[in-house]
Amino acid sequence: MPRGGLVTAALVLIAVARAATAPGVAPAEPDDPAKRAAIFREMTADESALRQDAARAFPGDPWSADDDFHNHQQRRARAIAARLHVSIGTVLGAVDDGLRAHWPHANPAPLTATVPPCHPRPVY
Amino acid sequence: MSPARRVAGLAARGSFRIPAFTLFALAVSWPVLATAGMMNLFRDAQVLFAYERDAAWSVLRFGSLPLWDPFYCGGLYALGTPQSRFVSPTFLLSLLFGPARGEALTIFVMLIVGLEGTFRYARSRGAGSLGAMLAAPVFAVSGVFIASPFLGWTNFFGFQLVPWALVLLRRAWRGDAASAAGAALFLAWIVGFGGTYAAPMTAWLCLYELGAWLVSRRRVVGERSRALGAAAFVAALALGLSAVRLAPLLETLRLAPRVIAGRPGMSAGEALSVLVSPVAVKNGNLVWSKQMYVVGAAGLALSLIGFARRRAWSLIPVVVAAFCAALGYALGSGSPFALIKRLPVYEALRYPERYLILVALVLAVAAGHGLRLFEVMARRRRWARVALGLGAGALVVNAGFLLHDFQAVAVGRVLAPAPRVVARPFQQARGNRWLAAFYAPMGRGSLSCWDAYPVPMSPLLRGDLVQEEYLLDPGAGTVGRRAWSPNAIDLDVTLARPATLLVNQNHHTGWRSNVGQVEDHDGLLAVALPAGPHQVQLRFRPRSAIAGAVSSALALLLAVWSIRRRRWDRLLAITAGVPLVAFAIVYAAIPEPRAARPPLRAPSGEPVIAAGPPAGAIPVGATFGESIALDAVRAPAPASLVPGAPGALELDWRVIGPAPRDVQIVVSLRSGGAVVAELNHELLSAALRFSDAPPGATLRDVVPFVVPRAAGPLDLWVGLSDAPSGGPVPITATGQAARAGEMLRLSPQLSSAIETP
Numbered sequence: 001m002p003r004g005g006l007v008t009a010a011l012v013l014i015a016v017a018r019a020a021t022a023p024g025v026a027p028a029e030p031d032d033p034a035k036r037a038a039i040f041r042e043m044t045a046d047e048s049a050l051r052q053d054a055a056r057a058f059p060g061d062p063w064s065a066d067d068d069f070h071n072h073q074q075r076r077a078r079a080i081a082a083r084l085h086v087s088i089g090t091v092l093g094a095v096d097d098g099l100r101a102h103w104p105h106a107n108p109a110p111l112t113a114t115v116p117p118c119h120p121r122p123v124y
Numbered sequence: 125m126s127p128a129r130r131v132a133g134l135a136a137r138g139s140f141r142i143p144a145f146t147l148f149a150l151a152v153s154w155p156v157l158a159t160a161g162m163m164n165l166f167r168d169a170q171v172l173f174a175y176e177r178d179a180a181w182s183v184l185r186f187g188s189l190p191l192w193d194p195f196y197c198g199g200l201y202a203l204g205t206p207q208s209r210f211v212s213p214t215f216l217l218s219l220l221f222g223p224a225r226g227e228a229l230t231i232f233v234m235l236i237v238g239l240e241g242t243f244r245y246a247r248s249r250g251a252g253s254l255g256a257m258l259a260a261p262v263f264a265v266s267g268v269f270i271a272s273p274f275l276g277w278t279n280f281f282g283f284q285l286v287p288w289a290l291v292l293l294r295r296a297w298r299g300d301a302a303s304a305a306g307a308a309l310f311l312a313w314i315v316g317f318g319g320t321y322a323a324p325m326t327a328w329l330c331l332y333e334l335g336a337w338l339v340s341r342r343r344v345v346g347e348r349s350r351a352l353g354a355a356a357f358v359a360a361l362a363l364g365l366s367a368v369r370l371a372p373l374l375e376t377l378r379l380a381p382r383v384i385a386g387r388p389g390m391s392a393g394e395a396l397s398v399l400v401s402p403v404a405v406k407n408g409n410l411v412w413s414k415q416m417y418v419v420g421a422a423g424l425a426l427s428l429i430g431f432a433r434r435r436a437w438s439l440i441p442v443v444v445a446a447f448c449a450a451l452g453y454a455l456g457s458g459s460p461f462a463l464i465k466r467l468p469v470y471e472a473l474r475y476p477e478r479y480l481i482l483v484a485l486v487l488a489v490a491a492g493h494g495l496r497l498f499e500v501m502a503r504r505r506r507w508a509r510v511a512l513g514l515g516a517g518a519l520v521v522n523a524g525f526l527l528h529d530f531q532a533v534a535v536g537r538v539l540a541p542a543p544r545v546v547a548r549p550f551q552q553a554r555g556n557r558w559l560a561a562f563y564a565p566m567g568r569g570s571l572s573c574w575d576a577y578p579v580p581m582s583p584l585l586r587g588d589l590v591q592e593e594y595l596l597d598p599g600a601g602t603v604g605r606r607a608w609s610p611n612a613i614d615l616d617v618t619l620a621r622p623a624t625l626l627v628n629q630n631h632h633t634g635w636r637s638n639v640g641q642v643e644d645h646d647g648l649l650a651v652a653l654p655a656g657p658h659q660v661q662l663r664f665r666p667r668s669a670i671a672g673a674v675s676s677a678l679a680l681l682l683a684v685w686s687i688r689r690r691r692w693d694r695l696l697a698i699t700a701g702v703p704l705v706a707f708a709i710v711y712a713a714i715p716e717p718r719a720a721r722p723p724l725r726a727p728s729g730e731p732v733i734a735a736g737p738p739a740g741a742i743p744v745g746a747t748f749g750e751s752i753a754l755d756a757v758r759a760p761a762p763a764s765l766v767p768g769a770p771g772a773l774e775l776d777w778r779v780i781g782p783a784p785r786d787v788q789i790v791v792s793l794r795s796g797g798a799v800v801a802e803l804n805h806e807l808l809s810a811a812l813r814f815s816d817a818p819p820g821a822t823l824r825d826v827v828p829f830v831v832p833r834a835a836g837p838l839d840l841w842v843g844l845s846d847a848p849s850g851g852p853v854p855i856t857a858t859g860q861a862a863r864a865g866e867m868l869r870l871s872p873q874l875s876s877a878i879e880t881p
Contacts, residue, residue: 004139011146015157015232019225024161026541059770060828061727061810067557070572074558078165088165089543089562096553096568099588113554113588117581117647118197118573119727122385122810 026087039080039091040098043073044105051112062116128499128512132254135243141257142240149235152265152527153228155534156273160221160228162539166408167558169276169537171196171574172318174561175208176215176278177223178610181564184219186609192632192664194610195564197573198552198585199629199649203369203669204376206577209279211316211369224542227278238264238284242488245287248294250435251492252499255426258519259495262423263287263488265526268481270403271416274533279318283481285310286326290333296358297337297351301696305686308358308679312365315373320576321478324469329482330358332442340438350692357700361686364679364703368672371707375668379719382472382577385806387786387847389452389461389476390414399424399480399487402529405536417480420525422518423491429515430493443486450483452476457786457848466785474576491519550608552628554587580722582630582647589628596624596645611664618657625651625660633719634666667714675707726809726826728772733812734822737776745859746868748844751781752814752853754861755822757870759840767833773803775825775842783814786847790867791827794841795834803827806847843867 050072051065058064077091098105099113134140150157164173179190179202190210193202202208210218214233218226239260246256264284272280289310295303311330314322334355341347363370390398394414400421404411419427430436449460453476456462461476495515501508548567555563555570563570571587573579593603593615600623607614617625625640627649635642638661640653651660682699689696724732737743741756748754758774765771775789791803807813808825817823832838843866844853852866861868 002139004137004143007143008146011143011150015150015153015229016221018154018157019160019228019232020221022158022160022162022225022228024224024542026544028544055770056768056830058828059830060772060826062729063727066572067574070556070558074556077556077559087543088540088559089566092553092556092559092562093546093566096555096566096587099554100551100590102588113586114583115554115571115573115581115585115587117583118575118579119725120382120574120576120578121727122383122807 026089029086029090035084035086036090036094036097037103039084039086039094040103041105042080043076043091043095044098044107044111047105047107047111048109061119061121063119064121066116126502126509128254128502128509128516131516132252132499135257136253141243142236144257145236145239145243145260148261148523148527149232149239152235152530153232153534155531156228156231159534159537159539160225161542163224163542163561164273164276165538165540165559166274166276167574169274170560170562171557172207172209172276172278173223173227174564175202175205176210176218176227177561178202178564179208179210179215180218180223180226182610186611188609188611189669190610191634191666191669192610194550194629195569196557196560197575197579197630198569198571198581199632200579201372201376201632201634201666203666203672204372205575206320206373206377207279207318207575209282209316209318211366212313214317230278231273231281234281234284235264235269237288238269238281241284241287241291242485244291245485246489246492248291249439249489249493250433250496251430251489252496254499254516255430255492255495255519256489258516258523259423259426259488259491261488261523261526262419262427262491262519263485265523265530266481266484266488267398267403267416267418267529268478268484270418270526270530270533271410273530274403274405274410274537279320280322282314282317282319282322283485285314285317286322286329286482287485289314289326290329293330293333293355293358294337296354297334297347299350299354299692300690301357301692302687302690304354304358305361305683308361308365309683311358311362312369312676312679315362315366316369321473321475321481324473325479325482328446329442329485330355336438353697354692357697360700360704361679361683364675364700364707365683367675367679367703367707368669371668371672371675371711372666375666375719377472377577379721380578380580383807383811384472384474385810386474387453388474389454389459390450391454392447392451395447395450395477395480396424398477399483402525403533405533408538414477417477417484418526418529419484419487420522422522422525423487426494426515426519427487427490428494429497430490430495433493433497436490436493439486439490443483443490446479446482446486450477450479453848472577495519549605551589551592552585552587580630580632580647582645584626584646584648585628585630592628594626594628595619596626596650597621606659613660613662615660615662616658617653617660619653619655621655623653623655625653627651627662632664632666633717634664634669636663636665637661667711667716670714671707671711674710675703678706679703724809724811726811726824728826728828730809730824730826732809732824733818734824736822738774738824741774741776743859744861744868744870745857746855746861747780747857747859748853748855749781749784750856751779751783752787752844753778753780754842754859754868757840757842765831767831769831771829771831773827773829773840775827777808777814777817777823777825778821779814779817779819779823781819783817784846785813785815787814787853788845788847789825790841790843790845790852792841793829793832793834794839795832796836800832800834800838801829803829840870841867842870 054065054068182190242260292307498512553568601619737756793801
């Protein structure tokens, strides 16, 4: 192989090695049902109020309102994950498990398990 | 020999240039490679990464082709998703290193590809080796590529393939069959890499290259017909190669067209400023979404000098056209962008400023010419030698500036460790599209969905089911899951009577069952089954994918054959259409119900096109101009008009003549003569233009609003305006409404309904 090819191959190997050894997957977390239940309660406590705010922000547009609600949820999920030193996946997983298993929550109305079909706005 | 000539000699040699480009790409992408295992939390990145990851998992975890993606939006046709990028050689990186690390390596590889492609294109356009090499980063590390890793728009690296396609096309015009096949391969790669913008924009450049060649060779007998033949060959082969991606994509967009309104644009001054302003990140977002097309001040200056060179003059029309297209509606309704938007496919492109990517490519080539100009002059003039040194130095500094900007923006990404994989049966979750990539590793799909097009979704999808497959009539029998993968669901079903089996995923006509009849149950995948015990095997086998795969495979063989033959002959020309013919035959041979285009609906769910106004609507009977009638109005019930609460009006229109395209519907609520709410909009129910509406039908325009806090009763005022000029469309009949200027005051008819409590 000519010298240029060897240099190129060496550089590509460095790139591959760097990518392959870069830190990645979140560390395993001990399963703590009480913590997950608390996360679920915190994530869902004011779901109805958040949805009402979103409906006012996007009147007549259920998808946009739902999307706005989920934007609030993702911010909260990230904040809770940072505060409790758990992964974002743990927070999202708690919401999913709680919805499916009907865990107790503080929201005044039943939680919503459906979403409006995707209807992106014509203007952003 | 002067130092400049020595460096130019080195630049001409691939053994020097390619390692140099690789080293530069390594330096540029280092922050991305160093965080390759992490996940980008930016909203678009979450969705676009999920598409690639789900495709890779389909292969690696389930041993199946990435046809159906059940992990997002309740299931969607993976090949038909416009922004997915897995039909590309870079998918091998995702398979070998995992999707996250593969994405970082893809960026690294595409940077090298883009640098070398820009060099070759600049050379083929007459730039010198030195200038072409030093100017390559002006395009290959320009703003869109700096911003893309931050935004997660890895598919935008498909633009790095554009110069390759153009270089090979220029050779193809000369009768080189290998280059023609190569050009087709690159064009198909652009399509397969999620080139929603790259592919249609590249088509313009291809047409320009062909036109420029035909004009330049107009006196050479035979060359024009040869070039036209080569163009037809490339087009047919590229279509054949990309059929596996293109056919599902067109099928999807036919069913779920992207509806876009607005009149985006920017001034020439703004466009020039974004070419020299660095991409910048603040508070987890770009400081200005249009500020992502930087080429660098030195790159721009050298390119302006380069246009003084005669050999660069043929680039001037394309850079002017692309620049004007990038200004969008700032140039008015007759602007290049507005005209382009009238074409199929191009109508779905939202952002005119993205034409600056093409501008960046041309500027890179012109910058190479700028340096070449100094090189030539330096042979005779001393000052030109100084200018050559300064120009070369400026391009090196420019590359350093782009490198720094790329790294700074990459470092500004908000990252999180990739989630751990939880092995458990797949179920749909309510999900969250802002964090969409977290769900599949949990064995969940995110029903919460966003894409740039209205993904066909069932409103019946649920994120809290105990069992994902169930019976519509629960008492009719039992269902048990035997095996599950994205494209295949095996179930044991025992029925005491005929029943409908429901699967908590979206329906698509490509789903087939070995028993019963696959049905669309309000958008949900369903199978009508007879009584008795059944081992139901559901398989996703869409004919557009099968026919596309046959076409792509044949076209690939043809491309290899063309590369081996090298020169044109009649046999090659004849065979170019074979893959497309094969596609048509296979497509016709596989039975599949034709998917009906769903009716247009307002965001609130009401159908937009109806036979007549709904019950409760108050007749108006006004007309605007010669083409648009306002038949009726429906206001919300007075009890629902609570200040601060959402409400909705409905205007029932009808097209009675050829409607202009750019009409704005002007709606305002006034109280005591003052405007308290402006509800102007371009699209009827955010879905339809007057010009696209069927004549004679009632067009229901649902206008949502938040009930304003007003001291007195609300007046409703309605009019139409010509969007480009802002001037009113004249009222030609007022019907039962009152008129003030070119607006209708509808309150006399609605006073009881619209008055706030």
